Amino acid sequence: RVNGDRLWDSLMEMAKIGATEKGGNCRLALTDLDKEGRDLFVNWCKEAGCTIKVDQMGNIFARRPGKDDRLPPVMTGSHLDTQPTGGKFDGVYGVLAGLEVIRTLNDFNIETDAPIEASVWTNEEGSRFAPAMVSSGVFAGVFDLEYGHSRADLDGKTMGEELERIGYKGSEPVGGRKIRAFFEAHIEQGPILEAEEKTIGVVTGAQGQRWFEVTMTGAESHAGTTPMNRRKDALLGASKVVTAVNDIAMKYAPNAVTTVGLMQVSPNSRNTIPGEVFFAVDLRNPEDEALSAMAAELKEVCEKVCAEDGLELDLKEIWYSPPIAFDADCVKAVRGGAESENFAHRDIISGAGHDACYISRVAPTGMIFVPCEDGISHNEVENATPEDLAAGCNVLLQAMVARATL
Amino acid sequence: RVNGDRLWDSLMEMAKIGATEKGGNCRLALTDLDKEGRDLFVNWCKEAGCTIKVDQMGNIFARRPGKDDRLPPVMTGSHLDTQPTGGKFDGVYGVLAGLEVIRTLNDFNIETDAPIEASVWTNEEGSRFAPAMVSSGVFAGVFDLEYGHSRADLDGKTMGEELERIGYKGSEPVGGRKIRAFFEAHIEQGPILEAEEKTIGVVTGAQGQRWFEVTMTGAESHAGTTPMNRRKDALLGASKVVTAVNDIAMKYAPNAVTTVGLMQVSPNSRNTIPGEVFFAVDLRNPEDEALSAMAAELKEVCEKVCAEDGLELDLKEIWYSPPIAFDADCVKAVRGGAESENFAHRDIISGAGHDACYISRVAPTGMIFVPCEDGISHNEVENATPEDLAAGCNVLLQAMVARATL
Ligand SMILES: NC(=O)NCCC(=O)O
Ligand SMILES: NC(=O)NCCC(=O)O
Numbered sequence: 001r002v003n004g005d006r007l008w009d010s011l012m013e014m015a016k017i018g019a020t021e022k023g024g025n026c027r028l029a030l031t032d033l034d035k036e037g038r039d040l041f042v043n044w045c046k047e048a049g050c051t052i053k054v055d056q057m058g059n060i061f062a063r064r065p066g067k068d069d070r071l072p073p074v075m076t077g078s079h080l081d082t083q084p085t086g087g088k089f090d091g092v093y094g095v096l097a098g099l100e101v102i103r104t105l106n107d108f109n110i111e112t113d114a115p116i117e118a119s120v121w122t123n124e125e126g127s128r129f130a131p132a133m134v135s136s137g138v139f140a141g142v143f144d145l146e147y148g149h150s151r152a153d154l155d156g157k158t159m160g161e162e163l164e165r166i167g168y169k170g171s172e173p174v175g176g177r178k179i180r181a182f183f184e185a186h187i188e189q190g191p192i193l194e195a196e197e198k199t200i201g202v203v204t205g206a207q208g209q210r211w212f213e214v215t216m217t218g219a220e221s222h223a224g225t226t227p228m229n230r231r232k233d234a235l236l237g238a239s240k241v242v243t244a245v246n247d248i249a250m251k252y253a254p255n256a257v258t259t260v261g262l263m264q265v266s267p268n269s270r271n272t273i274p275g276e277v278f279f280a281v282d283l284r285n286p287e288d289e290a291l292s293a294m295a296a297e298l299k300e301v302c303e304k305v306c307a308e309d310g311l312e313l314d315l316k317e318i319w320y321s322p323p324i325a326f327d328a329d330c331v332k333a334v335r336g337g338a339e340s341e342n343f344a345h346r347d348i349i350s351g352a353g354h355d356a357c358y359i360s361r362v363a364p365t366g367m368i369f370v371p372c373e374d375g376i377s378h379n380e381v382e383n384a385t386p387e388d389l390a391a392g393c394n395v396l397l398q399a400m401v402a403r404a405t406l
Numbered sequence: 407r408v409n410g411d412r413l414w415d416s417l418m419e420m421a422k423i424g425a426t427e428k429g430g431n432c433r434l435a436l437t438d439l440d441k442e443g444r445d446l447f448v449n450w451c452k453e454a455g456c457t458i459k460v461d462q463m464g465n466i467f468a469r470r471p472g473k474d475d476r477l478p479p480v481m482t483g484s485h486l487d488t489q490p491t492g493g494k495f496d497g498v499y500g501v502l503a504g505l506e507v508i509r510t511l512n513d514f515n516i517e518t519d520a521p522i523e524a525s526v527w528t529n530e531e532g533s534r535f536a537p538a539m540v541s542s543g544v545f546a547g548v549f550d551l552e553y554g555h556s557r558a559d560l561d562g563k564t565m566g567e568e569l570e571r572i573g574y575k576g577s578e579p580v581g582g583r584k585i586r587a588f589f590e591a592h593i594e595q596g597p598i599l600e601a602e603e604k605t606i607g608v609v610t611g612a613q614g615q616r617w618f619e620v621t622m623t624g625a626e627s628h629a630g631t632t633p634m635n636r637r638k639d640a641l642l643g644a645s646k647v648v649t650a651v652n653d654i655a656m657k658y659a660p661n662a663v664t665t666v667g668l669m670q671v672s673p674n675s676r677n678t679i680p681g682e683v684f685f686a687v688d689l690r691n692p693e694d695e696a697l698s699a700m701a702a703e704l705k706e707v708c709e710k711v712c713a714e715d716g717l718e719l720d721l722k723e724i725w726y727s728p729p730i731a732f733d734a735d736c737v738k739a740v741r742g743g744a745e746s747e748n749f750a751h752r753d754i755i756s757g758a759g760h761d762a763c764y765i766s767r768v769a770p771t772g773m774i775f776v777p778c779e780d781g782i783s784h785n786e787v788e789n790a791t792p793e794d795l796a797a798g799c800n801v802l803l804q805a806m807v808a809r810a811t812l
Contacts, residue, residue: 083673083675083678084674085672085675125675127675127677127678132677189628189631190632190633191633209630211676219782219785220489220785220786221784221785222782222783222784223663223665223667223690223784224613224663224688224690224756224758224759225594225756225757225758225781226663226781227596227597228655228664233652233665235648235666235667235669236649236666238645239644239646239648239649239666240645240649242641243642243649246634249634250634253634254633256634257631257633257634259639259679260642260645260680261629261641261671261674261677261679261680262674263641263669263671263674264674267489267490268490268667269491269533269667269668269784270668270686271531271532271533271688272489272533272785273665273667273784274666274667275491275785280676282676284629350631351628351630351632352628352631375631376625377627377628378628378629378677378678378679379626379678380626
């Protein structure tokens with residue numbers, strides 16, 4: 001059994017880095033705060049006797065040797081970066097649950113056959129740098145290194161530069177090595193487990209996502225003197241698309257979700273008609289075909305609005321992460337862990353993307369969900385109970401030890 | 407007759423300060439560039455023999471003495487600040503036309519009975535600091551000094567601080583002195599004069615404006631895991647209001663214009679449902695009653711959307727500038743000037759607010775419009791011909807001399 005108090009204390013310690021007034025965290029990828037969080041994790045892992053490796057995308061691997069250290073490791077991990085108004089658990093839990101597994105194995109002097117690794121993946125959130133899960137994506141060969149390093153934030157700073165700046169551009173090649181099995185523990189980030197009073201979600205897969213960047217260009221003009229019929233108002237056009245994006249989710253209910261989370265208006269002056277609006281669209285569906293149809297509708301509505309309102313359209317799909325199914329044996333190992341510990345559990349599909357989704361392309365992979373309060377995540381009030389977090393960590397321990405045994 | 411070439415050259419010289427790549431100007435109120443523009447104007451006026459006074463709102467008065475210097479001055483003027491994507495003529499023309507009148511009087515050694523003053527009014531645009539025409543408003547007693555100094559930009563910097571910083575917080579009290587008559591020359595900023603091939607617009611009044619600040623607050627939440635029916639999406643709500651604001655203009659056609667020019671989304675992350683959106687609404691109508699009805703509809707639609715979407719609403723009217731009519735004698739002086747010079751002219755109502763609107767509360771006031779290309783303003787491509795600008799300046803000269811004569 002893991003030490004639930006120690007896990008909780010570590011979570012609370014990490015949450016001090018980038019703590020926000022409302023009790024959440026703002027620790028954007030590759031900022032000074034992200035470096036602080038990484039340093040803390042690395043120190044803890046060293047204290048636990050691990051060796052540390054950092055790859056060229058800044059992914060961190062803390063290794064506890066196995067009896068046969070030539071065997072590929074059983075790995076766990078998640079991310080330390082957060083949303084701008086993020087919580088204390090999203091990602092961090094999966095990282096520190098990995099550390100807690102290692103500490104527990106140390107406590108009981110357990111030697112596993114295969115090595116155990118706890119990992120941190122760079123820029124999972126996709127908030128500062130789009131898309132999400134970039135660095136697990138490079139690890140899995142979905143993106144090349146050049147693509148990873150060239151992702152830029154809204155100020156034009158790239159991941160490559162920022163990795164260098166905070167000292168986490170490691171020397172290890174990214175990916176290309178074997179993993180015996182990968183498990184990621186995470187809060188559910190949705191309302192299902194809590195509503196059904198389940199302690200453990202046995203994650204069988206994740207829905208697909210398509211991300212778009214849209215720029216609509218009209219013409220700046222005077223708000224007081226320009227007749228309505230002579231306007232090319234980019235914000236009016238963008239607003240029509242925002243409501244249409246919402247309609248797409250309704251049409252593909254009940255499983256589709258659609259969001260416009262980011263919008264920038266230019267020149268952003270009260271009495272000037274907006275000449276350009278940039279916004280991002282996030283479409284999701286567990287069914288790949290429906291997801292494609294949603295994307296086609298987005299394109300259609302953008303074209304229609306721009307044609308009607310005299311706007312120029314630049315619509316780019318910047319990310320496609322297809323629906324995935326996790327490895328049947330890993331899913332079974334998670335379910336088995338939950339059953340052996342007598343935790344109420346159910347199978348569940350992840351609404352969010354996770355590093356495990358990309359790792360699943362190169363290694364047998366499974367995920368463990370625990371409930372979070374009111375199903376709320378990407379919000380400073382994000383919360384989970386010490387008991388549920390310990391439960392998920394115990395399932396992780398079980399699953400990892402099982403898979404690390406010859 | 408004024409020297410049209412000299413006027414044009416001065417306009418082009420001023421346009422170098424804050425010149426943008428697309429040929430426009432970005433010289434926001436009380437920035438270093440605004441200071442540079444003010445310094446240039448002050449130097450030119452000193453070279454023309456004027457004495458300079460600056461009041462506590464940074465309004466600048468360049469005075470050419472009259473035969474009887476105890477008489478209240480005949481004043482002209484406008485503003486040097488621009489929109490973020492502004493043009494070379496909006497405001498600047500009215501300021502430099504005043505200088506050109508003084509230079510012309512010097513050329514011909516004309517002594518007027520009353521003194522002549524050319525003025526610059528601080529933050530007319532209302533872009534960096536809302537509302538528009540703040541400092542002519544303080545001069546006219548519409549706002550008090552404390553209100554003027556406390557206007558803040560989106561970064562929280564106040565006009566008082568910024569006036570101090572750039573050295574234009576003068577010592578003169580704001581307003582409270584007599585003006586014999588005030589005239590402002592300006593580009594039309596709309597399409598009417600050009601379409602009707604008129605050189606001069608005899609401005610009889612200006613439409614009313616109401617400005618609002620709206621904050622809609624929902625709840626940040628995960629874009630992938632939050633079911634559509636559990637969302638409180640502040641950007642979706644704001645988008646509905648943007649399209650409804652456009653509908654209000656349609657309903658009150660043909661004279662109403664409505665604009666959402668500024669919007670800020672928080673936390674502005676692609677995969678987080680926006681928890682808060684701040685935006686500004688600009689409603690205009692030449693009829694005061696219709697303008698009030700439009701404001702009531704805005705309030706209604708904001709309340710309806712927020713009730714439906716589970717959002718909190720904070721709706722503030724931050725500015726009301728009622729429709730105004732200019733002084734009959736000043737309007738006649740402008741029309742007379744256009745007629746005596748044989749310029750094609752028509753009466754016109756201003757769609758924009760101008761410093762003259764506030765000055766009209768404390769002095770007999772008139773305005774002169776000249777055409778601008780395609781009716782476009784608040785855009786870097788804003789343009790006007792040297793001939794039209796000289797024509798407007800000649801009308802200004804005529805009107806000012808007529809009113810400066812006992
Ligand atoms: N787990 C998580 O919040 N990942 C961010 C990527 C996504 O939006 O699905
Ligand atoms: N003339 C001008 O553009 N003034 C700004 C205030 C307004 O938007 O009417």
